[in-house]
Amino acid sequence: MPALSCDTCANNVYDDEYGGYVCLVNMDEDEYYRLVSEGRNKCPYYTADDDYFLARKQ
Numbered sequence: 001m002p003a004l005s006c007d008t009c010a011n012n013v014y015d016d017e018y019g020g021y022v023c024l025v026n027m028d029e030d031e032y033y034r035l036v037s038e039g040r041n042k043c044p045y046y047t048a049d050d051d052y053f054l055a056r057k058q
Contacts, residue, residue: 010049 006012011024025045027035035043 006043008049009043009045010047011045012049 012021013024015022
């Protein structure tokens with residue numbers, strides 16, 4: 001399975017105060033460290049930002 005990009009994730013939203021895109025998932029420091037350091041190719045919190053995602057799987 002190819003790596004899933006944050007660009008296509010529904011949890012990735014633009015924050016006006018920060019001035020960039022941020023992840024809405026509330027991870028603690030340990031979860032974030034494990035996700036980044038293990039070089040996983042799939043985020044367990046990834047949610048497709050695609051209205052037709054499920055329809056194509058049927």
